[in-house]
Amino acid sequence: MTSGQIEIQLIAVVVAVACALPGTFLVLRRLALVSDAISHSILLGIVLGFFVTGDVTSPLLLVGAAIVGLFTVVLVSTIERTGLVREDAAIGLVFPALFSIGVILISRYADGVHLDIDAVLLGELAFAPFDRLVFWGWDFGPVSLVVMSVILALNVAAIAVFWKELKLSTFDPALAVALGFTPALVQYGLMSLVSLTAVGAFDAVGSILVVALMIAPPATAYLLTDSLPRLLALAAAIGAASGIAGYWLAYVLDASIAGSMASMTGVFFVLGWLLAPGRGLVAAARRRARQRLEFAQTMLAIHLANHEGRPEAEVESRVEHLHGHLRWDASFAERIVRGAERRGLVVERIGSLELTDAGRTLAAEAVSR
Amino acid sequence: MEAERRSSDATVPELLGLALFSDYTLRTVALGSAALGITSGALGTFAVLRRQSLLGDAISHAALPGVALAFLLTGSKAPLALVVGAALAGFVGTLVVMGVTRTTRIKYDSALGIVLSVFFGFGLVLLTFIQRRPDATQAGLDRFLFGQAAALLRRDLITQAVLGAVALALMLLVWKELKLLSFDPDFGQSLGFPMRALDVLLTSLLVTAIVIGLQTVGVVLMAAMVIAPAAAARQWTDRLGLVALVAGLFGAGAGVIGAVVSAEAERLPTGPTIVLCASAIVLVSLLFAPRRGLLWREARGRRDRRRLRLAAVLEDLWTLEQQHVDGAHAHSAAVLAVMSGGAERSLAELEQQGLVRQVGDEWALTDRGRAEAAGRATS
Numbered sequence: 001m002t003s004g005q006i007e008i009q010l011i012a013v014v015v016a017v018a019c020a021l022p023g024t025f026l027v028l029r030r031l032a033l034v035s036d037a038i039s040h041s042i043l044l045g046i047v048l049g050f051f052v053t054g055d056v057t058s059p060l061l062l063v064g065a066a067i068v069g070l071f072t073v074v075l076v077s078t079i080e081r082t083g084l085v086r087e088d089a090a091i092g093l094v095f096p097a098l099f100s101i102g103v104i105l106i107s108r109y110a111d112g113v114h115l116d117i118d119a120v121l122l123g124e125l126a127f128a129p130f131d132r133l134v135f136w137g138w139d140f141g142p143v144s145l146v147v148m149s150v151i152l153a154l155n156v157a158a159i160a161v162f163w164k165e166l167k168l169s170t171f172d173p174a175l176a177v178a179l180g181f182t183p184a185l186v187q188y189g190l191m192s193l194v195s196l197t198a199v200g201a202f203d204a205v206g207s208i209l210v211v212a213l214m215i216a217p218p219a220t221a222y223l224l225t226d227s228l229p230r231l232l233a234l235a236a237a238i239g240a241a242s243g244i245a246g247y248w249l250a251y252v253l254d255a256s257i258a259g260s261m262a263s264m265t266g267v268f269f270v271l272g273w274l275l276a277p278g279r280g281l282v283a284a285a286r287r288r289a290r291q292r293l294e295f296a297q298t299m300l301a302i303h304l305a306n307h308e309g310r311p312e313a314e315v316e317s318r319v320e321h322l323h324g325h326l327r328w329d330a331s332f333a334e335r336i337v338r339g340a341e342r343r344g345l346v347v348e349r350i351g352s353l354e355l356t357d358a359g360r361t362l363a364a365e366a367v368s369r
Numbered sequence: 370m371e372a373e374r375r376s377s378d379a380t381v382p383e384l385l386g387l388a389l390f391s392d393y394t395l396r397t398v399a400l401g402s403a404a405l406g407i408t409s410g411a412l413g414t415f416a417v418l419r420r421q422s423l424l425g426d427a428i429s430h431a432a433l434p435g436v437a438l439a440f441l442l443t444g445s446k447a448p449l450a451l452v453v454g455a456a457l458a459g460f461v462g463t464l465v466v467m468g469v470t471r472t473t474r475i476k477y478d479s480a481l482g483i484v485l486s487v488f489f490g491f492g493l494v495l496l497t498f499i500q501r502r503p504d505a506t507q508a509g510l511d512r513f514l515f516g517q518a519a520a521l522l523r524r525d526l527i528t529q530a531v532l533g534a535v536a537l538a539l540m541l542l543v544w545k546e547l548k549l550l551s552f553d554p555d556f557g558q559s560l561g562f563p564m565r566a567l568d569v570l571l572t573s574l575l576v577t578a579i580v581i582g583l584q585t586v587g588v589v590l591m592a593a594m595v596i597a598p599a600a601a602a603r604q605w606t607d608r609l610g611l612v613a614l615v616a617g618l619f620g621a622g623a624g625v626i627g628a629v630v631s632a633e634a635e636r637l638p639t640g641p642t643i644v645l646c647a648s649a650i651v652l653v654s655l656l657f658a659p660r661r662g663l664l665w666r667e668a669r670g671r672r673d674r675r676r677l678r679l680a681a682v683l684e685d686l687w688t689l690e691q692q693h694v695d696g697a698h699a700h701s702a703a704v705l706a707v708m709s710g711g712a713e714r715s716l717a718e719l720e721q722q723g724l725v726r727q728v729g730d731e732w733a734l735t736d737r738g739r740a741e742a743a744g745r746a747t748s
Contacts, residue, residue, distance in 0.1 A: 027475075027476075027479045030476050030478050030479075031478070032476075032478040032479040032481070032482040033423055033426075033478050033481060033482055035482065036423075036426065036482060036485065036486075040589075079655075082655070082663060084603075084604060084655055084661060084663075085417075085600045085603070085655075086417075086420055086422075088420055088421070088422040088423050089417050089422040089596050089599075089600045091422075091423060092422045092423050092425070092426060092592050092593065092595075092596035092597075093593070093596055093597055093600055093648065093651055096590050096592060096593030096596075096597075096644045096648070097593070097644065097645065097648035099589070099590065099641070100590060100593075100640070100641035100642070100644040100645045100648070101641075101645065103515065103638055103640075103641040104637060104638065104641045104642065104645070107636045107637070107638050108636050108637065208430070208485075208486050208489045208490060208493075209486070209490060211482055211485065211486040212483075212486035212487055212490055214482075215479055215482035215483055215486065216482075216483045216486065216487060218479075219475050219479045219480075219482075219483055222474070222475060222479075223473055223474075223475070249494075250494070253494060253498050254497075254498070254501050255493075255494040255495075255497040255498040255501070256493045256494055256496075256497040258490065258493065259489075259490040259491065259492070259493030259494040259496075259497065260490070260494050261490070262486055262487055262489065262490020262491070262493070263487060263490045263491045263494055265483075265486075265487060265490075266483065266487030266488075266490070266491065269483055269487070273469065273472075273473060279473065279474075281472060284472070
């Protein structure tokens with residue numbers, strides 16, 4: 001690996017972790033699409049900041065963009081509070097409008113001065129290592145790596161300091177109010193973090209990937225664990241893994257790095273969806289299949305217990321008879337009988353089934369329940 | 370392109386009036402945008418009503434890989450192939466959203482966010498992958514990002530118009546059932562309507578409406594064309610049929626004005642221009658719509674507050690009068706101010722209405738004021 005490749009992956013990992021942390025709270029608070037809104041409308045902030053400073057590298061651009069991001073949230077909740085449109089529609093009204101203004105301003109007044117719409121929307125991580133932070137002859141690494149590391153540190157610090165406020169207002173806002181916290185303050189604090197992170201990441205990876213990195217890894221982690229600290233750690237790990245895997249996917253296909261990273265967050269999500277222990281689709285299917293078998297074995301035990309010691313027992317307890325009586329087809333009946341034998345519920349003597357003591361107990365328990 | 374070379378000096382009405390009927394490109398652009406506006410506006414009504422506004426955002430982003438895959442598989446840029454690819458991908462996206470919310474504890478908003486960003490990311494991978502292939506036949510696929518009305522061709526227009534017409538006709542055909550689905554799906558279920566199938570149908574119609582607009586507005590902003598016209602129309606009327614009709618008109622208006630302005634002016638991307646037109650309609654509707662609009666509401670609030678304020682002073686005067694033996698007893702404003710705030714101003718206004726009169730420094734009811742206050746007190 002060249003040092004450029006290592007740096008790109010480092011940036012990818014730092015961006016992914018920085019996004020996953022506030023993203024986890026967005027997912028838990030059902031505010032996932034706020035990241036969509038913020039990541040689009042900060043474009044306007046960057047353009048306005050550019051008009052004010054006339055310099056695309058000015059750090060003021062980041063501040064301006066973060067403020068517009070926060071303004072988006074305020075605007076959405078203002079519109080929602082009028083009661084004229086609902087929250088989802090309010091989000092969908094605000095960010096396309098702000099984003100459109102941004103795009104039009106760029107293409108009319110800032111075209112060709114390094115503010116390229118495709119680059120801001122899609123990001124181009126491949127060029128990030130060329131833009132370096134050099135002070136007093138010292139090379140501190142790529143600018144976006146430095147910026148995102150600072151933002152990551154800020155996110156970690158903010159979450160650590162306001163841990164109990166965030167936790168309480170996320171899981172039980174009513175109790176938070178009762179205890180004297182101000183959920184609105186926590187909300188806007190969180191939104192500031194989201195906005196700042198989105199701005200920093202936006203520069204490196206583009207707005208859509210910001211959404212992917214903020215939502216998909218935390219949602220995947222949410223399928224895997226119930227504890228908040230583990231959720232944050234897993235989300236960060238999945239984000240980082242998506243970053244590295246995405247880089248190599250892009251390398252192999254010679255395609256967009258940001259797009260590949262977003263695709264990898266999706267791959268990890270699907271893996272979690274299918275394979276999550278206990279909650280995944282596969283685990284659920286296996287649980288259902290097992291329950292079906294156990295239920296059928298219990299039915300068999302009850303059936304045999306019903307006729308045990310009666311004159312008709314001779315007929316009723318033949319394996320072939322199960323087909324007619326319990327409406328099982330031959331192969332299913334065979335499977336159930338073998339399963340019940342293995343569990344020691346029945347024994348077969350010359351085609352006729354007999355309950356064991358364990359089978360009798362199971363039948364009695366099932367019926368008395 | 371003929372339309373792009375002209376200057377942007379002409380005013381909007383001039384453009385619409387003159388150019389629209391003389392210029393072939395412009396007519397194509399305007400008709401295409403009208404088709405997309407009507408369809409997305411009318412069908413967006415249901416999306417907004419059912420709190421699925423942002424499903425449109427997910428669908429339009431999810432359509433991008435479909436466009437790219439359709440091109441990769443067929444090797445053609447025939448509008449029908451690309452639109453079918455977009456529609457299939459958009460539909461798969463909604464199925465994933467439904468599947469995730471049904472089988473996991475992940476909520477609707479997160480499911481939408483995942484689908485829109487992951488599908489879009491995958492679409493970008495495919496687009497960049499296509500772009501870096503040696504043959505240059507792929508040019509123009511990236512206009513699906515922000516849309517480019519000026520590049521619309523006659524065959525695009527025909528595809529859009531036919532798809533839009535089919536979607537709208539289907540919507541009208543099952544109008545009653547869709548209404549039931551939107552307002553009371555449980556009741557519909559109990560009546561024996563196949564609500565699940567209707568849900569799928571409505572989603573398919575929405576997908577159709579969205580893919581029609583992708584080429585003109587682009588995947589990034591198409592959501593606005595689903596939400597904005599419907600949200601604006603909702604302010605003007607309470608009837609579903611009228612909302613859908615007005616939303617269709619708003620959508621068409623925004624589409625035509627935006628597309629024509631963008632085609633005429635230099636460096637004005639189509640999608641954002643159309644979206645800003647739609648946003649302007651929303652802003653006007655939120656402020657000025659009769660009864661629901663914010664200004665209307667503010668005026669009514671003011672009127673109500675004033676009426677209450679005047680009534681309070683009038684009743685105070687009447688109560689005081691009742692406590693005195695001699696009928697028309699006058700009282701000082703200070704006494705009234707103690708009983709209810711803002712008395713001085715209210716008294717002046719009441720005097721103008723002829724309900725009170727000034728006696729020296731003090732105030733008394735007129736005959737009419739007494740009748741009015743007594744009527745209030747006894748009612």
